Amino acid sequence: MLKKLIKALPYLLLALTISLLLAGLDALVTRKMLSMLDLALKGNVAAVKAQTLSLLGGAIILVPLGVAEAMTGNLYRKKVNLYIKNYYVEKVFGKNIREFQKENNSRYLSSMTNDFNTLETNLIMGIYTVGKGVISFLAGMWLLSTVDYRMILFAVIIIAVNLLISIVTSKPLKRNYKERSDLFDGYTSYIKEVLSAFHIVKNYNLHEKVTEDYYQKSDEIQNKGFVIDRLISFVNASQNFIMNGSFYGILCGIGYMAVTGRITAGGLIVIMEGINRMTFPIFELAENLPKLFTAGDLINKIEDSLKNKVTCEETVELKDFTEKIQLKEVGFHYEEDDRQILKDINLTLKKNGKYLVVGPSGGGKSTLLRLLRKYVNPTEGAILIDGHNLMDVKKEDYFGLIANIEQQVFLFEDTVRNNITLYKEYKEEEIQKAVKDAGLWEFVRGLPKGLDTVIYDNGRNISGGERSRVVIARALLSKARILFMDEAFASLDMERAREIEKTILGLEDITVINVSHVIFKDTKDFYDKVITVKGSTSPLFNG
Ligand SMILES: Nc1ncnc2c1ncn2[C@@H]1O[C@H](COP(=O)(O)OP(=O)(O)OP(=O)(O)O)[C@@H](O)[C@H]1O
Structure with missing residues (x-):
């Protein structure tokens, strides 16, 4: 200063x-x-x-x-x-x-x-x-x-x-x-x-x-x-x-x-x-x-x-995700808490694979996502992305490759368009495709100014489900290589949730890791793997 x-x-x-x-x-x-x-x-x-x-x-x-x-x-x-x-x-x-x-x-x-x-x-x-x-x-x-x-x-x-x-x-x-x-x-x-x-x-x-x-x-x-x-x-x-x-x-x-x-x-x-x-x-x-x-x-x-208390030098530049993410003997506990939340996790997530993460409440699903999103680093073992330790990968590069859909939605006080594009340039057709895939088309058509209608105060003037779909459209448009979803469909009705899940699982050029309590029988088979996270108690983890 x-x-x-x-x-x-x-x-x-x-x-x-x-x-x-x-x-x-x-x-x-x-x-x-x-x-x-x-x-x-x-x-x-x-x-x-x-x-x-x-x-x-x-x-x-x-x-x-x-x-x-x-x-x-x-x-x-x-x-x-x-x-x-x-x-x-x-x-x-x-x-x-x-x-x-x-x-x-x-x-x-x-x-x-x-x-x-x-x-x-x-x-x-x-x-x-x-x-x-x-x-x-x-x-x-x-x-x-x-x-x-x-x-x-x-x-x-x-x-x-x-x-x-x-x-x-x-x-x-x-x-x-x-x-x-x-x-x-x-x-x-x-x-x-x-x-x-x-x-x-x-x-x-x-x-x-x-x-x-x-x-x-x-x-x-x-x-x-x-x-x-x-x-x-x-x-x-x-x-x-x-x-x-x-x-x-x-x-x-x-x-x-x-x-x-x-x-x-x-x-x-x-x-x-x-x-x-x-x-x-x-x-x-x-x-x-x-x-x-x-x-x-x-x-x-x-x-x-x-000041950041945890500082580790990030030296690896990563402009694309080409092969796989590997978790090797990964264990984790929060710094202010000695309880082992995750232990001995060995897992491979292939590029463009679709993964569903399930498990009991408190089992560590969100913690696993935090590790994969690079919000925290493993306390044991390592996460490798295309062979590089994720810990060493530059945050700006990695965050450029991932998108997140969470239950907690944040919307800017701006137009639907800007909330979807997040102020980046996209072709009109691309925006419209994302809007349709996210099940938002009907909603946008009904708005007085369509995509240029302003959303107020974190979406005060739209419903919970519509807010979620805006965020889903945002993630679809971002063309991220990896999509993390954390109870993304919680505020949608079953029909709508199933529909959007199918669309997302049908996307070829994206790796999807979806944490969800809700498992639909007819979409379950679209996943390459269902991973059960049961915390550090036996059985520790199976994927
Ligand atoms: N910041 C934190 N500090 C200490 N412990 C935490 C922290 N966040 C979560 N935990 C603990 O880690 C364990 C796993 O929590 P996590 O949120 O990953 O579970 P979850 O499977 O996502 O649960 P849910 O399905 O209920 O959201 C829980 O026992 C929780 O109390």
Whole structure:
């Protein structure tokens, strides 16, 4: 993520350069104006007249520079936000399927909303505000130094004290920001869960429990926010105290110089103006520096959640499936569970073969599919595809060769066409053939805009069976070499299911592995083999 911040550096530098020009010119104009005041007080009208035009020119240039400052500041903010959000999404989709499924995905939602908001305020805008503050502070310091260079010493002391306080106080702040981010994860997960279970909450009268839990979680977050605000207020108050004391010292110094006649009226106002320019950025620095120091921990937390725990280097490129998949002495147990789910599996699945996988509930059918889909790797033995260990085959290549039809259907909020083609280019005849083979033709014909009718909210406006058939058409169209089906016909009526199963089994150029509870007598014979998965108990497995 830091690399993305560095990528946005040119935009930050551009924005700060404009700020530097603006602050510099503004200070010059002020200085000139006050020199002219001294000249006017001495009655040197000719000199005042001679300098008026250049003063006016400088003042006019300040206007477009002000606009440019706002625009470049916004551009920096936009670019850096886009860079880190794109990076985040790319990394999320770089996660292993199994690892992603295992986690509660609300942590990603929480990162994309709460953590990114905190990062934007504390880091992205923090860097820019601190940069601008330093520039404005330097401009004020320069103004002071034009009257008396010793004033620079005061400025250096103020900055050093400010930085020290920020560093010291950033530790408890960091901890509290991290804790609040964890609370936000739990909160987002809870909201997601409760909203998904809306009908259960209503049906079983769980309002009171939900309200109580919600109150408790919100209360924890509010309390943490309160602790953070209290810490920040404490930091700001101590910094203000030190700064006000220092400025008071400077004012005493100026007063003394004015009384003893060491500075002119213009000089006096220059110093006041300089202090004025230094005050506001110092307050901003005081507010932003401690927050800036907390951003590292948040970035580390986000980066950690994006890392794959299981990483094995995939070196084999596989552009086609030509011969067979072999399971050799394959055994498997889930990493957080020692129970042996599958054991000693020896099996050969030939190219274009049709296989039906059956077995008791909990026997390990879905686990076997997870292994074949490369979501997990065997804990014993090996799966070979055309002689290559599947573990070594590049995911992108393998996923390009397989298609999945599952009971859990996901549809995009888009047209039926795009849901079937998944945004890839196909000939119209190919799309229509897939639609017919999936038993979707009648349904599409009845839609107001045919294939271009929009499906809303994961298929809210169509039936469960129609949703399944859209996914079946998607798989048929993808021209995958291997088709994995997991209880794909569960939401279809018998007649329709049998019909589609026959179509799929009639496809010549595809290997089909179908896990199903439902076995039709008249389609059973279309399979090359029926594989029974009975878990790791005896008989272990037979195919
Ligand atoms: N993520 C997991 N972690 C630990 N154990 C798991 C996990 N997923 C499944 N199991 C266990 O593995 C065993 C096999 O489960 P699997 O889902 O593969 O069976 P199945 O044959 O597909 O069952 P069903 O027909 O009921 O869907 C079960 O005992 C299950 O509890």
